[in-house]
Amino acid sequence: MKKIQLIFLLTFLSVTVFGQISIHGKVVDTQNQPLPGANIYFENTYEGATSDSDGIFQLTSQLEGAQRLKVTFLGYVPYTVAIPAKADTALVITLQPEHNKVDEVVITAGTFGTDDDEQTVTLNAIDILTTPTSEGDIYGALRTLPGTQQVAEDGRLFVRGGEAYETKTFIDGMEMQQPYSSSTPDLPSRGRFSPELFKGTLFGTGGYSAEYGQALSSALILHTIDLPKESFTSIGLLNVGVQGGYTKRFDKASVSASGEYYNLGLNNRINPPRNAFAEDPVQMNGLVHAQVKSGKQGMWKALYSFNHHKLIAPYATSATDRENVALNSTNHYVNTTYRNMLSDTWMIYGGVSGDYYDDRIKMEEGNYHIMDRYSQGRAGLKYLPSEKVKINMGVDANWQDNERSNEAVANREAGFTQRTLATYVEVEFQLGENWAVRLGVRPEYFDLLQKIEVAPRLSLARKTGEHSQLSLAYGAFYQNAPDEYLAFNHQLNAEGAGHFILNYQYSRNKRDFRIETYYKDYQSLVKFNMGQSEYTPAYYTSSGSGYSKGVDLFFRDRKSIPLLDYWIAYSYLDTKRYYRDFPTKVTPGFVAKNTLSVVGKYWIAGWNTQFGFSFTAASGRPYDDPNTPAFMDKKAPVYSNLSLNASHLAYLFGNYTIFYCSVGNVLGRDKPYTYRYSETPNSAGTNERIPVQAETLRSIILGVFIQIK
């Protein structure tokens, strides 16, 4: 009996244990084409098969109970199906193509991403340094992208009809109040930081994320480099100065210190400016930065920069007269940030920064002194539950203390202390395969006004093909009235702008094309009440307004001709403003209707040399002739500039050495950028016309850069 029982039991067991599952089927793609080589297996088991050249597979198993069959294939979304126990099943499995990162929909309206993780158009540090018009300046290189204006006498970024102050620079998320070196009128300023400090640039020409505020037009988001690969010493010798730096790499940390000293004295003897400087410009920069890696993803960064700039430059007050303007400017900037993953899905980030600057300007009409102290604190959380959903939220607080005085005018001290507190929440998610949505809101409290402005942001992107997509963005943006006006009237509203952007982008095989059209609506711009003294609060009101609309085109090709990389950018801009001292709504003087930039770089491997050219042309900007009743009706000449450079790479005594030469305005085109008029009429009762032009006809930069390991 017991034996029988045992046999019975064994038989019974063998039935359940060896109860077969038998599946045969075919794996196909969405076009019903067979997929050979797909992996078909039972989940959590070793058992599986591979589809043959016709996509057909046969799988038998002794597995007990119901199973889950999984099908995976390179470039396709994995597929899972439940298989009942003891089944004998025939299946046709259709796999959906997986969209790899390049094909994914991303929010692109209004941004030029250059980060590693951004898939749009890229400009890295090397791209910036080798763009001839940049002369090593980040902002100079960005001026070859669409949406920017060529205001060569100023040097700062003017984006889509916005003034220069409407573009804010953020370093690792922290706002930098004074990203440009100070300068005197008609002398262009430059960025304070070397492009080499940054691994990526995100240039938001409009409609940017709710994470950032206080910029009406544009946000330039710079990410500093992570741990450098190794220790090195760098030395640079130029016709305009010297630079040197040392980077020490530790296991999980690094420290760098560098200094720059520029003196235009030598260069001004070789390539004399039109009007000699009474004191040649001298600039000293110092930079210390450190990074510490903690755990797998944690990174702590700290950066301190010092900048001192001194010069006495001639400033034309009439067609023939010049007066000396002396500038003595000091800036300190410190920034420290931290980011880390709290878990697989939560990330924490934050930082504090401080910015101090002190500008002293000596002119015949008086000595100006401007001092600004700014500090910011920020903390946020990112929640990334899946590849398709991203939530970002945080708080952002800043404090600014601004003082200014004119020693020649008694009791003409002015200033303000302003605090703002903002919070932001942004949700980004994908709807199906073809849609991406980003919704954000940024309420911001302005302490001087005791007022809250709520700025909504919305972006949509839709894939229109394998390589193309269409995006739409809307956003409201607020920014404190400019310091020089807020100092006199503390009740000025934050200036506001609404952005509407439509973008189409086609990217394939290292060729990128994009077209973007936008409309911007400005409110609460500072307007002067001309009947009052400019030292009284009543002179400043928030009643200005304006609009800006245009089309930006961009094409970059790194494919058609081997080793040639070129891009073409064209911008059409139509903008009018009724603000400041404007009696009517007109196009401001920094605006050119049409701007074209062509940049090309060609690497000749046999010579180890890269040649670069950039050509920029812009239609004439409007200016006002006070001798005529019409306002801003004159047009300056067309602007054009062709610049060339060459970088030769050599390997001397075991060290990388770059010989660099760049010539700006090679063709020697000698047309003024625009015209100003003397403030006081001459003896004949007319205001004299003064051309605003480059300080030298051609600019020449020569340099040798050595990296010692």
Place this chain on the structure above:
Amino acid sequence: MKKVALIIVVVVVSTASLWAQNYAGAMQNALAKMGAAKSTTDFVAASQIFERITQVETAKWEPAYYAALSLINGSYTGQEKEKRDQMLDQAQKFIDTCLKRSPENSEAMTLQGYLYQARIGVDGSRGQEFSPKAAGALKQAMAWDANNPRATSLMAMNIFYTPSFYGGGKENALPLFEKAEKLFAEQPKSSSFTPSWGEEMNQHFLQECKK
């Protein structure tokens, strides 16, 4: 007798599952397949077996390691660039899994460097981008284990293919190949599935350097 029955039953059941879920057996089978692979299809099929083991043995890094290795080696047999890149994309996922399961694993990081080199294999014009990336990964692998012969050998290969103008070339690569040769000879012959490939390739390059 009931006891015996129970034991037999248990034995029957467990051998069945052992047979199906025998880690060592499955690994050996897959390693043999990979060793014999000639075509892209063979390499992909081998990696698929490793993939199946990877999703069962969630605590082990080796299956994911070999799934990636098989795809990287397979990428050199393919013709279409896009397809080869897809294989490497897939291999990258396995390396990520591997490093997740075993952080600071020198072998996995070596494979990362090997993958970057394979990217150059797909398209030579990527050298400027991927050669430093490969060097970075291999340097990290060597930092985690100074005696890793594969990391040393692949680093030597990176130097070998770098133009002498940039500090590369045969002469600069030779000492590292020699060091790798020594490390290969010393590497412990463990019975488990720890990686042990690369010695032949190292020998080949040693010969090339000495030519």
